[in-house]
Amino acid sequence: MDYDHMFHIAKKVVDSIEKGVKPLIGWERSDEVVKIGADGTPTKRIDVIAENIAINSIERHCSAVLISEEIGIKKVGDGPPEYLIVLDPIDGTYNALNNLPIYSVSIAIGEIPRRNRDIDAIKSMDIRDLELGMVKNIATGEIYYGRANKGAYILEKNEKEWKRIKVSDTKNLKDASVGVFAYGLTTNTLNFIKDRKVRRIRIFGSAALEMCYVARGALDAFINVNETTRLCDIAGGYVILRESGGVITDRDGRPLNMRLDVKERTSLICSNRTLHRKLVGIFGNKWALKPTKFGIISRIDREEALDLVVQIIDYLESKGVGYLLEEELYKTLKDKMDIDRYDCKVMEDIREISHMLSIGGDGTVLRASRLIGGNEVPIISIDMGTVGFLTEFSRDEVFKAIDMVIRGNYEIERRTKCSCVVKFREEERKDYRQKVLPDALNEVVLITKSPAKMIHFEVYINGEFVEEVRADGIIVSTPTGSTAYSLSAGGPILEPSMDAFVVVPICPFKLFSRPIVVDGNSEILIRILRKSVLAVIDGNVEETLKKGDEVVLRKSDAYAYFVKGRKFYSKLKKLGN
Known part of the structure; x- marks a missing residue:
């Protein structure tokens, strides 16, 4: 394979187009629509001129099948075509016509197999068969070049040496x-x-x-x-x-x-x-792709849940799909059954799995969400609890749900989570320090540590004072959590897809202290005015706060993901039972 020849062709084409179109920048007739291109979009005069320049250049250097937006697919040059060339003679035509310095010529080349060198050969090829790419910013002169298995490079204007380039390592x-x-x-x-x-x-x-x-x-x-x-x-x-x-x-x-x-x-x-x-x-x-491994988490206090886990393990092994068990579940099953006959291992790194099977009720789903943290792992929630409002599938649907995921034939529902940061002052310091608590899938609750005692706090939304509240506590709920504690305290029901939060005082002293629905991009700040307070995340994580501390709540950067099963309004019927 003659990569040097490919490089020579690409370089001649991009340089010829650059030289030919620069005089057209600012010419009023360059902007005229002269035809509809082969791709079905309007073609400007400057596009046609640039494409003709490329065709003339290619014909002087090789025989090829050319794919371009204006002419479609065409054989150019004499003899059997050696190369497949995909061309965009001007990418960013609007920028070029308005002299905005971001427009380029783009070319990619692949070799046509020798056994079938004709225009029909490309029917067996796709974009992955392209072996060389070159893009030149016509306005600024820098050239980008990539070659299969040899890396990517840039040649800056007026420089003689190609420099190797690579993508950033930004993670957040x-x-x-x-x-x-x-x-x-x-x-x-x-x-x-x-x-x-x-x-x-x-x-x-x-x-x-x-x-x-x-x-x-x-x-x-x-x-x-x-x-x-x-x-x-x-x-x-x-x-x-x-x-x-x-x-x-x-x-x-x-x-x-x-x-x-x-x-x-x-x-x-x-x-x-x-x-x-x-x-x-x-x-x-x-996750429409075949799952890599399932993680399995389950309540361990009910025999029927553990029996279902064993059935799921048998089913996954029969399908040749890997799985890992949450540590407590693994220990429980090890004491209960002959686990050595299975390929059972403990889930040590959440990044090893692509999906999480949650066997239990809402508490198990919340545990699964905490275990997943900020990783993009969807939950397949199976109802083996008492309420199960967060669950999407019944026990009878578990193997159907697994098959849906294996086949890639399912939907994902994304749920907003709430981030929680506690700001506090230490006695020897005047400025605030802060502690980041885990994200909440359902709600963040501030309550008194002493039963039947009210707490006193101020509420701010986006820096604007809302009210001073005396109450048994306060709930900040996500849309997912609107059917949980928030609903019991008098809050409204929100669809899970809504971009909002609900702020609900618990048994407020003032009658006009009512629930508030705020935009999902809001920052909610609660300042503690009196007494110690307990912050509870999804009914599990606890943090003690004292007078003067502040809690800052906003939409988390991470989401929870659920494999979609039951429809939301059909689940509401559970609230009436």
């Missing part, structure tokens, strides 16, 4: 800079921007360059969660980003296997491995 979304494809933004993407999940959002309007920015670590990710990304837009950037260590998939985490067709479309998420996992968790269903 809050620290990330993300490029977004702006056309036809979905509600999901708009909420992502509104919620300020990342440090910066950038919209450049040139997909190939934005992928190269991710490849060099200048951006931490680039996303387009619509099915609008075209083959020609990303082919060159795909090879470069792939060779820089980036992960490139559709929004559900599936590797791209785009056919070599000018009309092919896909969604797109590209980043480093850690951020990619988080972004797919937000925008798609990465």
Whole structure:
């Protein structure tokens, strides 16, 4: 395989287009629509000129099957085609016409197998067969280049040496800079921007360059969660980003296997491995792929729950699917049965599993959520409890639920969690220190340590004083927790998908102290005015607070994920039983 020849072809094409289109910048006729391209979108005069320049350059150097947005698929050059070339002669046409310095020429090349060198050969190929990519920022002159199994590189303007590039190692979304494809933004993407999940959002309007920015670590990710990304837009950037260590998939985490067709479309998420996992968790269903391993957690005080766990283990082993057991469950089963005949192991690292099976009631689900922490692991919740409002499947549906997950034929429901930070002063210090408590799936409750005694506190929303409250306590509930303690204390029921929190005083002294529903992006601050107070997270985690301490509550950066089973309003019937 002659990579040097491929490189020579790519370099000649990008340099020729750069030289040919620069005089067209600012020419009023460059912006005229002259036809509808093969991909079904309007073609500007500057696009046609750039494509013709590329065709002439390719014909001088090789015979190839060319895929381009304007002409579609065409054989160029004499003799049997040696190469497949995917071209976007100008990526970022609007920027070019308006002299915004972010527009490029993008080219990707793969070798056509010798046994079948004709235009039909590409029917057996896809984007993964592309072996060389090159993208040149026409406005600034820098060139990006990637070659299969040899890495990715940049040549800065006026430099002579190619420098190796790789994706960033940013791990937290809050620290990330993300490029977004702006056309036809979905509600999901708009909420992502509104919620300020990342440090910066950038919209450049040139997909190939934005992928190269991710490849060099200048951006931490680039996303387009619509099915609008075209083959020609990303082919060159795909090879470069792939060779820089980036992960490139559709929004559900599936590797791209785009056919070599000018009309092919896909969604797109590209980043480093850690951020990619988080972004797919937000925008798609990465778990549509076959599960790696199930984690199993169960209540251990009921024989029928333990018997069901054994049946599940038998079923998973018959399906050839791995599993790990929560430590207490493992110890209980070890004393109860001949565990050595099974491939049973303790779940030591939550990152080893892709899904969590929760066998029990709401308490078991909350334990599973705490165990998962901030990891993107969905819960398959099986009802073996007394209330089970958080559970999605009955005992009779457990094997059906497992099969749904194995086949990838299921939906994920994302639930908001509440982060909790306690700010306190130590006697020898004047400034506040802080302690981060675990996230709450249901609610954060502040109550007195002494029975039948009221606590006294102030409530602030986004820094604005709301009221001074004397009550037995106060609940800040997520939408998921609105059917739990909050409901018993007089709070409203919220659909789990709502972006909101409920603030509910418990038995308030003043009659007008009523529940408040606040926007999910709000910061809720509660200042303790008198007496010691106990902070309780999901009925389990406890922290003692004293006079002057503050509790700051806001939407967590992490979510809880559930494999969807029962419909929400059908579960409400349980509240009437």
